[in-house]
Amino acid sequence: MDAHSGSTPQTPPPGCPMHQGQPTALYGEDFAADPDWFYDRMRAAGPVAQVELAPGVDATLVIQHETALRVLQNPALFVRDSRRWNALNDGRIPMDSPVLPMMFYRPNSLFSDGAEHLRFRKATTDSLNRINVSRLGRDVERVADYLIDQFSERGSADLLNDYARLLPLLLFNQLFGCPADIGDRMTRGIAGIFDGGEGALRANDELTSSLLELVALKRRNPGDDVTTWLVQHPAGLNDEELKDQLVVMLSAGIEPVSSLICSSVLLLLSAEGTRGAGMLVEDAMDNVLWNNPPIANYATHYPVQDISLGETTLRANDPVVISFAAANTDPTLTDARLTLSKGAHLAWGAGPHACPAKSPAQLITLTAIERILNALPDLTLSLPEEKLEWRPGPFHRAPVAMPVHFSPTPAHRTPPPPPNIPNRPTGTAPVQGQPAPGAHRKQKGWWSSFLDVFRV
Template sequence: MNDQPDTDMAAPGTPRGCPVAHHGADVTRLYGPDAATDPVGIYERLRKEHGSVAPVLLEGDVPAWLVLGYRDNRRVLDNPRQFSRDARIWRDWAQGRIEETSPLVPMLAWRPDCVSQDGEPHRRLRGAVTDGLQAATARGIRRHATHFANKQIDAFAGAGRADLVADYAEYLPMLVLTRVLGLPQAEGRTLVESCAQVIKGGEDAIAHNERIVQILGELAERKRAEPGPDFTTALLEHAAGLDEEEVVSHLRLVLIAAHTTTSNLLARVLQLILTEPSRMSGLISGQLTISAVVEEVMWNSPPLAVLPGRFAASDLELGGHQIQEGDLLLLGLAPGNLDPEIRPDSGVSVQGNQSHLAFSSGPHECPGQNIGQAIIEVAVDVLLHRLPGLRLAVPPEELTSTASTWESRLDSLPVEFTV
């Protein structure tokens, strides 16, 4: 692969300035069989070939730059004037090269939510979200998490075995979120499936995104008529004066972001505890805290491996590459956390070091990280107390993961325990 600009190698019809035009047609795809099974291998190969920033293709062969370096990720995240979150300046979108039916639309397209805005519009909308989440936390996230953790465990406690992904981590965060948002608990399973499909991409992503929006639109209508002590009502009544579309967009944002990241992180935390005996014994003896284990996973397996996206507000240089105005940049949170420039030895303990990229950074840093952390701490604590003799039912090397562009999810976590 040629690392020097070479427009003569561009695919037919490829616009000047996009990654394909700069690096030739043989650009790495962040989707497909290889990406699904070995994303870390792809990140490291790209780092060797291109340095801290690399050209990649997304579904539909849409060009982008993947930021691999820790410091370059920080630069992009902390400088919204240079790297905007407003997808309306995305050149491929503005010039009509992204179909409305593209599976990238649910993850990258502009919406009237705080994630899609910069400056004062962002501050106005994020303030409403932050206030609403703080109110929800004050109403007992840990109490809700304890209730639903016990309820999930009750369903398999008598069997002596379970899959802690399918039976526990996949649904527990959504059950807590239904309570936070004011949704009927019965809609949780439908929303789990749809959130997963939106993140996974593929031909069903648009349909599942529409299903989420429909359910949340109906929720907003109900709460406008019958307010309650929930996040939805908090958005509807906030002094920022959100309109109907803004309310639904933020409900969607919180639902997808909070569920997918928390369920994935919980599964990875449980995987580490069950495959590393020192972690389990440390937790049981009290020498290790659950938050320390979560922190370790945040560094080594962040729940979102790649964060979408930023858009260059002008021509600039990043990581030795010429980025042009309107280019799409993806934040490589997983490769950034493993950047050998800041972690020459990835085996060194990161306990007490919270400077990972897992929650993003800058003005768009995740506002709900304390909620996710609380759910995970309660989920692990209740599980270890309820299931004596908890152990992995298969050799650790048999555990598998499946990746999409944005995340790598543990497929299953079979365990046994004493009844």
């Protein structure tokens, strides 16, 4: 789906880095509003471009499909261990930078190479492979029905913050065996590191403490859940390693899935993809993954030596970021894409670090979309598509909100919520915020209240 806005200028505005040969900022509102406009103009310089991920954080962005594959599939020349990062080691990266929680080294499969990567990856894939697919589908339906019941009688909702963002949060808390209080803190932490901003590092601290507590709990009291399977895996991961496998599994499974749900529904409701035109849900998902992937720019690599890509020489140990969004829409693929299989896009990555959770993520997304379209058959976007706002940030492609309306429908698919269920805060945070001064530390969040309903 094209995201071009009619209000986007056709030439760079005065002071734009494109006029001055400076790195292109990927974190401002202009980039969030229409990233394709920027990708198109970066392509004029070749297969890569110099960008700024956050103030003071420079990187090389790979925007050509063939070059992206060259990096992703060549672990001998391009590695993932960010402890090599020149600018960070030299003290040139602000330690309060909002992108650090998404870029600094963690002992997990995302930031490792060689034998260490194989050890972490096997623990992850073996644990994910133990998920019962039939049960997962039923759990998605149950969570989806519960969430739809919360707004079905109103006749209107924010499809992102009332549904698409909450569903994977609640579902993954179940899959990973999170008790209510740990789940509340974990969900706040994940949302915070993706949103970035001033609270990113604080959110990372909250996520770290909650997951270490979860690991300790599962060592004492094993359960039938992914966390326990990781703890018991023959790889023998220590607590720090376990915590950071959980970070990458939960982060990759929650925020991107919520955006894929929302963007796929948006396409189905848009003029180019109305259900009357017969577009299948699977086709809408595939269209989004090709043209508007939820993880737009990530998979940071570090060259082990100086190397040339096009006319640009990459310096050893400087960050190289893959633009999945730009590579998928590379003009050189215009004809080739017609003969490529649906899964040939790069939204799931490629090479040794390709996403290991592709199948469950697709099942969750497909079921969530079908569930809400069947429950609310006249679902309609409440504002023109071009008026939607997109969250600033270098890594994701996610709307701020997605208001919809529909014919009010009685809530009857799940038990009614207890009277003390809290109001979820507005804005991008999908869970209960920090307690007000003087409030009890055990004040319930969204996850706690969800568990209360299912204990009825």
